[in-house]
Amino acid sequence: MxxxxxxxxxxxxxxxxxxxxxxxxxxxxxxxxxxxxxxxxxxxxxxxxxxxxxxxxxxxxxxxxxxxxxxxxxxxxxxxxxxxxxxxxxxxxxxxxxxxxxxxxxxxxxxxxxxxxxxxxxxxxxxxxxxxxxxxxxxxxxxxxxxxxxxxxxxxxxxxxxxxxxxxxxxxxxxxxxxxxxxxxxxxxxxxxxxxxxxxxxxxxxxxxxxxxxxxxxxxxxxxxxxxxxxxxxxxxxxxxxxxxxxxxxxxxxxxxxxxxxxxxxFPTRPGPAAGRLGSAAALAWRLQRGGVLGWSLGFFLAGIVFGGLADGAADLVGDNANAREIFERMGGQSGVTDAFLASMVGIMGLIAALYVVASVLRLNGEETAGRAEPLLACAVGRLRWAAGHLTIAFGGSALIMLLAGLGFAVGYGKEVGPVLGACLVQLPAVWVIGALALLLYGVAPRLAPAAWAVAVAVLLIGWVGPALNAPRPVLDLSPFGHLPKLPGGEMAWGPVLVLTGLAAVLAAGGLARLRRRDLTT
Structure with a gap:
């Protein structure tokens, strides 16, 4: 052989x-x-x-x-x-x-x-x-x-x-x-x-x-x-x-x-201390995902600085090109070129944050299929407590990285801190809908959970390429990001934000309810 x-x-x-x-x-x-x-x-x-x-x-x-x-x-x-x-x-x-x-x-x-x-x-x-x-x-x-x-x-x-x-x-x-x-x-x-x-x-x-x-x-x-x-x-x-x-x-x-x-x-992993220092399922979830959270946080903060620094030059780059201006406006709203550029870049950061939340939620699936969840749940830890630790990192972490992206935009742009920061946080309901859908897929059928990546990539493609191709409104509306207000520069609309937040809560509740009742993968 x-x-x-x-x-x-x-x-x-x-x-x-x-x-x-x-x-x-x-x-x-x-x-x-x-x-x-x-x-x-x-x-x-x-x-x-x-x-x-x-x-x-x-x-x-x-x-x-x-x-x-x-x-x-x-x-x-x-x-x-x-x-x-x-x-x-x-x-x-x-x-x-x-x-x-x-x-x-x-x-x-x-x-x-x-x-x-x-x-x-x-x-x-x-x-x-x-x-x-x-x-x-x-x-x-x-x-x-x-x-x-x-x-x-x-x-x-x-x-x-x-x-x-x-x-x-x-x-x-x-x-x-x-x-x-x-x-x-x-x-x-x-x-x-x-x-x-x-x-x-x-x-x-x-x-x-x-x-x-x-x-x-x-x-x-x-x-x-x-x-x-x-x-x-x-x-x-x-x-x-x-x-x-x-x-x-x-x-x-x-x-x-x-x-x-x-x-x-x-370079094998070093053994941990003889006496455990993790007192809860949430602490274990943070220990497992802290590297990813820190990496994404740093990346979003630096990306915000870069994009914020480009904002003042956006108008010069577009110049008198009406088509380029139109694409920015389709992505970022009917405001000035600088605000439209900022809004479009904030939207892209939100689309990328959807990839983070899917990866973090699917960590539950990875722990289960690898056999590490079963011995943990055999102890005095309920399924919802175990899942809650990872979901806190997923949904709370997405809020953190978007907040840091907003701070990065503020540092790079150097003015209008509040509107740019608010624009980043407005992306969260759409990000949470994608994460909640990943949780629902995992709760209903773990084998279908990786399909959440296809959903996130499709949303990214619609939000990134759709405006450039002048895609019809029904296609853009397939993405939850298509319903968000275009900030900064546009008017704040609370209706879509609240509806998307409620939809995320319903999807997450359905996923947790199904997870509580189904058999674990062994």
Missing amino acids: TTLTGTGTLLRFALRRDRLTTPVWIAVNALTVLSMPNTLKNLYGTESERADLVRQLGTNASFRALIGPLYDTSLGGLTAWRVGVYAGVLAAVTSLLIVVRHTREEEESGRAELLASGAVGRRASLTAALLAAAVANGVLALLITAGLAAQGTAGALAFGLGLAATGMVFATAAAIVAQLTESARLARGLTSAALGAAFVLRAAGDSASGDGSSPLTWLSPLGWLENLRPFAAERWWVLSLFTAAVLAQAAVAYVLAGRRDLGMSF
Whole structure:
């Protein structure tokens, strides 16, 4: 038996397990990219509008840091500029989740040990995980290449390959981290932190240089993606950087996988104190989720500072472009451009907060399926008390991160603290509706609980891409965020806020009632 025996079977199993989640991530990424040419054609349809955009980007370092430099004013070049970095981030997130799920998470759950007792090689699971990530990135590359071919075959191919290569860089990085850590949650967190560092390096480099030549930009795989320059005299040699990084990281992961025992890691978790210090289920929930809360809090505060600092330059960037102004107004309301920009950015923060609340609520499902909830509930801890601890972190944590986002906006913007802070808090009822729906799915049928991610991603897609595509009102109203008042700048409407809050309470109560009566997953 070789070290790769059983790889084909494990790959088919991995693809089957991901038959719902991975296609959703790929579809969101592809639709976001492929919707851009038509949107950008409406925004920058004339040469004067495109020349004005180039001029504004040349003088606005903050927007270069946020989006990146513009190398070509064709529709393909504008598409690569507008969504290239963020499509790369999404490809990286998809890839790291796939690899961690099929390596460290399998070992943590004990399934890998059962498989290892059969005819399965030592490195088969790692190989299958990387191949599953490669399949996902390959499908994304094909969709992007085919969808953008009308803008230029070479540019479309470069863009598709660049996104796939970015995903594989972080897939192999996740493979290394999965060997070093003992927890799937920590592996995901550390790889995500590396992705965040790559984004910061690229942003700092692009802020300092308008042509992507900064050394900081070249230190980031996301910087390599933009320096590939799709639709702008493609630099094909940049793909060799991705290839070298993927091969080197994969080699390190394979070496590490061959030198550790199954289920162990090179940096194992330290044992806790002999005498327990957690006196309640709520304290345990905080201990389990405090890292996520702190990470999200810091991220939202810093994002608020960045977006707040961009507010004053929004009017200059939009200039006389009526189409760009209209999109901001559809996202942020019929107020001035600055208020509309702030409202649209606050709305985006609310959409992202929905991802946090889903992840936090589904921690209940993770604890149950991993078998850790059963021994806890065998003690003098009721199901509602156990769930209440995690739900306090989920719903209270979402309020905290939106509050910190508001404070960040106030710091970055430097004026009108109250309206911006209130605008962030107004997003909470919609965030709570998504979290309560996740709780209802978990309470009714734990196997359906991951579908909450599909709901959150769909809401994100409606709120992010819908206004740019001028989607009809009934489509936008499918999202709870579509019913919220557009603040700051608009009028406060308490009716939708109260209705959404009540809906969240009803959904949460239904989920808890069902959780109290159903059997636990064993």
